[in-house]
Amino acid sequence: MMDYWSAGEGNRRTATQPREGNSSCGIEGAVENVLERSTSFQLHDGRVVELDDNTRDLILQALHEMSTSALRCLGFAYKEGLSEFATYNGHEDHPAHELLLEPSNYSSIESKLIFVGLVGLRDPPREEVHQAIEDCKAAGIRVMVITGDNKNTAEAICREIGVFGPEEDISSKSLTGKDFMNLPDQKNHLRKTGGLLFSRAEPRHKQEIVRLLKEDGEVVAMTGDGVNDAPALKLADIGIAMGIAGTEVAKEASDMVLADDNFSTIVAAVGEGRSIYDNMKAFIRYMISSNIGEVASIFLTAALGIPEGLIPVQLLWVNLVTDGPPATALGFNPPDRDIMKKPPRRSDDSLISAWILFRYLVIGLYVGIATVGVFIIWYTHESFLGINLSGDGHTLVTYSQLADWGQCPSWEGFTVSPFTAGDRLFSFDTNPCDYFQAGKVKAMTLSLSVLVAIEMFNSLNALSEDGSLLVMPPWVNPWLLLAMSVSFGLHFLILYVPFLAQVFGIVPLSLNEWLLVLAVALPVILIDEILKFVGRCTSGFHASGARKSSKPKAD
Structure with a gap:
């Protein structure tokens, strides 16, 4: 028997040694994607029955309830009858090896799956993240969350950490990566005030968001930890990789590595x-x-x-x-007391x-x-x-x-x-x-x-x-x-x-x-105090041309 696993949006696959019996593969990933490729499901007693529309709706309803509770959900399925992998041992000269090297074959392999179930994982945000988000808002830094998670899960987490308010209408601020790419005016969407969320995002979506922000004159800092974040990290003005959970590829592509993987460290x-x-x-x-x-x-x-x-x-x-x-x-x-309440300077601002x-x-x-x-x-x-x-x-x-x-x-x-x-x-x-x-x-x-x-x-x-x-x-x-x-x-x-x-x-x-x-x-102090007072009174005029920095956060 051949075990074949597919995980996540990037279709990452690993193979184990074949076992005796029928060859099969196991699939894990986004519940919607796994369910879309499934034609039947397995009951508790091991029987496999046809996956009808009613059962599909029940599974999606369970997914909705779990994801709106800020649970990260994974779907599981398997497929039997893959005879071409029955004797596959990982050697390059085996015919099945060529099948795995060609991405166009994946859709046929990952079709007519038997859905097994889904699981919800709780990944609570750190306590200090909410205050860090508030500090970003006060400093004029917009926080954009770009994640591969389910849309409902991502929205619940964003409300929890303060990117969105508890009762805020986010219908126009929360899009999937595909929906964003289909917008006629993507830059206009990115110019919206406040936080933005992009769920079910793929690597190309992250890269495109960073590119559009930079074209619009924004200073972009991008955080990420995975291999799929590397292109966006490289493209951003400041790429920030996670030092603990981050991959070596992400660290190499970034400009800065966080030793503690803590978002509040970025704010500091x-x-x-x-x-x-x-x-x-x-x-x-x-x-x-x-x-x-x-x-x-x-x-x-x-x-x-x-x-x-x-x-x-x-x-x-x-x-x-x-x-x-x-x-x-x-x-x-020492820093000014209001240093994190001032608007960010533009990248082309003169020193004097x-x-x-x-x-x-x-x-x-x-x-x-x-x-x-x-x-x-x-x-x-x-x-x-x-x-x-x-x-x-x-x-x-x-x-x-x-x-x-x-x-x-x-x-x-x-x-x-x-x-x-x-x-x-x-x-x-x-x-x-x-x-x-x-x-x-x-x-x-x-x-x-x-x-x-x-x-x-x-x-x-x-x-x-x-x-x-x-x-x-x-x-x-x-x-x-x-x-x-x-x-x-x-x-x-x-x-x-x-x-x-x-x-x-x-x-x-x-x-x-x-x-x-x-x-x-001594009057030099009084003169400068007067000039400072005038500067504070007209600070809105002096900073009127300043743009707000953007800090997309990839997950």
């Missing part, structure tokens, strides 16, 4: 990916806005005609040393939008104005915002004198009083005009300190693209606070170590002067 990976992307943008946002500020300060100095506020060694120190630790620490930013570039320019412009402004304030104001700046005894000049400092030798009666900076005494009795070059050391120190402080505060702005510091306070990233401390510590080092202060051309600052630095630097 999406959140992690969004966080990495946001941190990359935070680094770029911080570095570009800071560099724009440095360029703006140099440009404003030249445009206003005032003495140079920063020398090259100071700018190099800020770029290479002071800015480095905060920029690195921004890579450890027009709005973000505008923010860079505003912040950079303020950095330049503050850095140059504090230089002018020291020369022209005795006090600023109630902070006394005359403690060192330096001489005040008018803005017009500062802007025309190159004409100083032609000024009549211009004198400058001696003043102290740190432990150094500056006197200009012989040449008062040196006051704008050798005497600018205090003003230059203030400019450098403002630049360092303002960039440290600007790093706090980079914690979140649109989230306020009231929602994401600085301590959510301890590494950033440590990096800011390191940068400030390095600045204090070059300020208060005499040898280093001489190398960098700066002098120590008094308490009042530090208060001035903070008063000029």
Whole structure:
């Protein structure tokens, strides 16, 4: 006797050793398909009777009741009288071997079957799947289920895991693979909002769904574990195979392998990916806005005609040393609290939008104005915002004198009083005009300190693209606070170590002067908070062109 088994939609067949007696084959697979090929059925007592329409309806009714209870159903049948397989032993030279190698012979072999019965298997979804589906919906990710299961079974499971609501009308959202392929406008069906279900799907159906979604501009992630999922996994933007239950073919065709076969891990990976992307943008946002500020300060100095506020060694120190630790620490930013509630970005979205570039320019412009402004304030104001700046005894000049400092030798009666900076005494009795070059050391120190402080505060702005510091306070990233401390510590080092202060051309600052630095630097936080508020208020406008990602799930 020859046992011949056929299982599943893909007609997978395995053969065992022949036994003595009549040759026969056993068939298992989708109940509807097995029943369609059967002409008789076996009773409990072993008698075989004709399969009439009434019995067929009773079997289909039982199938409906079992499948609507989320049971996966398999039908079983067998066929006798396959004399050509009576002596088949698996050798290639046997005539029956050629029959098995030709798929066109399967329909004749799997015909006039004797139906034995059906069985329902309960495969309950994991508890965390329902919440993962809800997280996908909140994140703008559409979940499509593509399965070979019976339609009623698939619909019951989809309601159970939250793809569809308990009372939702899914008549237009649940189709078999064949019904979908017969639609006149398949893309229009795929554009429907909410979840979609494709049951009794074959490998070509899965591949076609992924292809149509990609043609429509969607970013498609496909999950699967079987050999028949491999073509769709390969075609998807992100193929995700199961690490435990997945076949080697599926793993080779995929881009990512889940070690725990857990759908919620995919959702967590999406959140992690969004966080990495946001941190990359935070680094770029911080570095570009800071560099724009440095360029703006140099440009404003030249445009206003005032003495140079920063020398090259100071700018190099800020770029290479002071800015480095905060920029690195921004890579450890935690995810925004609403990161999984934001709509997904389009695959062709630019890293820097027009709005973000505008923010860079505003912040950079303020950095330049503050850095140059504090230089002018020291020369022209005795006090600023109630902070006394005359403690060192330096001489005040008018803005017009500062802007025309190159004409100083032609000024009549211009004198400058001696003043102290740190432990150094500056006197200009012989040449008062040196006051704008050798005497600018205090003003230059203030400019450098403002630049360092303002960039440290600007790093706090980079914690979140649109989230306020009231929602994401600085301590959510301890590494950033440590990096800011390191940068400030390095600045204090070059300020208060005499040898280093001489190398960098700066002098120590008094308490009042530090208060001035903070008063000029802190508004960068307020400015960015206002810009973030505007960004949140207009987020619908900025994201109006964003498409929702699709995540078909094959079963």
